Amino acid sequence: MNIKDVQYFVKLTELKSYSDTAHFFSVSQPTITYAIKRMESEFDAELIIRKSYANSITLTPAGQQFLIHARKILRENNLIKKDLTRIKNDKLKMGFPPIISDYLIPQVFDQFKDRGLLSRIKPVRSGSKELLQQLYDGKIDISLLGTTSFPKAANFDFKIIKTHHFKIIASDQRKFNQPMSINELKNEDFLILDSSSVHQLIINGLIERYNVFTNVIYQTGDYKLLLDLVRQNKGISFIAETALQGEDGIQELEISDVDFPPFYLMLVYRASTRKGPVLQKVIDIFDSLGDETGD
Amino acid sequence: MNIKDVQYFVKLTELKSYSDTAHFFSVSQPTITYAIKRMESEFDAELIIRKSYANSITLTPAGQQFLIHARKILRENNLIKKDLTRIKNDKLKMGFPPIISDYLIPQVFDQFKDRGLLSRIKPVRSGSKELLQQLYDGKIDISLLGTTSFPKAANFDFKIIKTHHFKIIASDQRKFNQPMSINELKNEDFLILDSSSVHQLIINGLIERYNVFTNVIYQTGDYKLLLDLVRQNKGISFIAETALQGEDGIQELEISDVDFPPFYLMLVYRASTRKGPVLQKVIDIFDSLGDETGD
DNA sequence: TACAATTAATAAAAATAATTTATAGGTGAA
DNA sequence: TTCACCTATAAATTATTTTTATTAATTGTA
Secondary structure: OEHHHHHHHHHHHHHOOHHHHHHHOOOOHHHHHHHHHHHHHHOOOOOEEOOOOOOOOEEOHHHHHHHHHHHHHHHHHHHHHHHHHHHHHOOEEEEEOHHHHHHHHHHHHHHHHHOOOHHHEEEEEOOHHHHHHHHHHOOOOEEEEEEOOOOOOOOEEEEEEEEEEEEEEEEOOOOOOOOEOHHHHOOOOEEEEOOOOOHHHHHHHHHHHHOOOOOEEEEEOOHHHHHHHHHOOOOEEEEEHHHHOOOOOEEEEOEOOOOOOEEEEEEEEEOOOOOOHHHHHHHHHHHHHOOOOOO | OEHHHHHHHHHHHHHOOHHHHHHHOOOOHHHHHHHHHHHHHHOOOOOEEOOOOOOOOEEOHHHHHHHHHHHHHHHHHHHHHHHHHHHHHOOEEEEEOHHHHHHHHHHHHHHHHHOOOHHHEEEEEOOHHHHHHHHHHOOOOEEEEEEOOOOOOOOEEEEEEEEEEEEEEEEOOOOOOOOEOHHHHOOOOEEEEOOOOOHHHHHHHHHHHHOOOOOEEEEEOOHHHHHHHHHOOOOEEEEEHHHHOOOOOEEEEOEOOOOOOEEEEEEEEEOOOOOOHHHHHHHHHHHHHOOOOOO
């Protein structure tokens, strides 16, 4: 079996047209027909139910099963390209989510510099959710991440660097009786981080369970801006304590009746990534920082 | 890239000889040389460091990384064959470990019969460890399993059917002061299940931590035989309560100072297995039996 | 209902790719 | 230094894939 045929097949299931698929790969239409036939005869199973009209292609059960494995094969093939390029250039593409980076980078910068890693790492800044996807796709090789649960896919190895907690925060100008109930916050204006961060997911959970934080008046991906707005008493907010280091003018509210999930600061990489010297150094540096370990 | 080339590569890393690899696949030696060269030029990376003498082949870092992905590609390729054969024959190869099967099968037999599954399932009897490997390799499609921890590889979906506990057992003829300390068993003769079962692992842990059960006088894969020997007071043993249903002449000893891990009875299958009617029915039947769920 | 437009399948030819045969060149051990 | 054994290369052969050209099937529409 040829990887190219697998690519033809997967694209065909997406476009549902032999002609369009052929056009997509700049080959003639019979090329696709023969490619599918080749695989059907190799595995002695009909994969596709054909009809001679537009978008009529459906998969047989065997075809559906084949598609599952085909996607995995293409992912590995793609990771080969990405991984070998990384090894050739000896450069690691590393993800840095804003909150976690601002907190951790000062703690490791000198070590990165002393071990000659600064020129070996190409940073990619984005939200944790987006970075996890990029890691899966091979677009980056390793990433810092802030999450409330461990990566499930288990294609990932991870190391917990620190366990932090979520806080509800308000301006210092406000006075509250504490500890307080979450219900006393029902009518507060609320500022939140946008969907690039994991915060939004937690908030949605809180909204559903406690019917609070319904007055969301502003949403942003910039947590520094968020903190500024809270400081200026434009509303209250919800954020990991990671973001609150050395920030003044802001108070954390003690809520007696709600437990938030933990917020893990972790280092994640694909388990299939060979640990070369650069990757190993990065892992070691964050390892020496961490207090817990996962796998 | 051709799957055949990947097979050549992986075998070459195992045999460390172009000639032997060629011989293994019944092709000429230059076929292997050219196959490797093809992939090296496709990914623009040297994979193998060649020398002109025996077993001298070593992998470059790129080659090591390539090998990791190559193995995964071959596994998927192999699973395609196995899965499509299963779909064609409409028969599920299912693993049944002895202890768990004896306990669960009576509870589901009628449902299996009523839903017409008996002729659709080809049973494979073996120990849990062996069955998990067979499941990974695609030799079976689904399996009952008795384990103390969840399958890590996450290529697996699993459903907990029941959580049981391990017991230390002795013949009814013996008298013990209970609850008792594990140390009082130091000099007892001990009968154990062999390495096909998960029991041996737990026992090894106990031996290390508590320095007990050092007098292992007999070891067997047949738990019914084990129970018979305990009943006849040939020694004490350690076994999941699953095996003790309706067995008389045997007492469970209450140990006050040791906690054993839980023993999960679970149904496991590859996450990549498409859920056809037969598989879905099997899952449903055990689902209706279970009390907890995992994923 | 017939016709135009579109789609996939097939046959044969052409192009490309993989394999073999034959041979050369390198390496360690005797 | 020679022998035995290994991998690389060149050229020829064989096998596979793709294309071109055409046919058959199907739908929407006049």
